[in-house]
Amino acid sequence: MLRRCVSCRRLRDRSLLWRVVRLADGTVSLDDGMGRSAYLCPEADCLEEARRRRRLQRGLRCAVSEAILTSLQARLERSGPQPLRQDDPWSPRASGPGVLSAPPYGDLPE
Numbered sequence: 473m474l475r476r477c478v479s480c481r482r483l484r485d486r487s488l489l490w491r492v493v494r495l496a497d498g499t500v501s502l503d504d505g506m507g508r509s510a511y512l513c514p515e516a517d518c519l520e521e522a523r524r525r526r527r528l529q530r531g532l533r534c535a536v537s538e539a540i541l542t543s544l545q546a547r548l549e550r551s552g553p554q555p556l557r558q559d560d561p562w563s564p565r566a567s568g569p570g571v572l573s574a575p576p577y578g579d580l581p582e
């Protein structure tokens with residue numbers, strides 16, 4: 473089942489997203505509960521965007537307490553960096569100027 477992240481607007485399976493729910497009594501809960509939901513990627517960029525631009529508030533059409541954002545932040549720190557967001561491990565930084573750049577024939581006799 474696909475859901476859209478409120479920050480980056482990407483569609484992802486809902487099992488990969490955080491779910492923030494506005495319950496019937498107007499309080500906001502994470503993961504569980506019946507009510508209007510907003511989804512967010514478990515990534516620092518999307519959390520930051522949601523916090524800065526009040527994406528969750530817009531998605532849920534209600535106030536979202538700082539405690540919600542803080543607990544999402546804590547989850548992110550617990551889970552560590554997401555592998556998909558790391559720098560490309562195959563970038564050519566590991567090579568660079570080295571033995572291969574030396575003139576290969578310099579020491580050969582005429």
Ligand SMILES: [Zn+2]
Nearest residue numbers: 477480513518
């Ligand atoms: Zn996102």
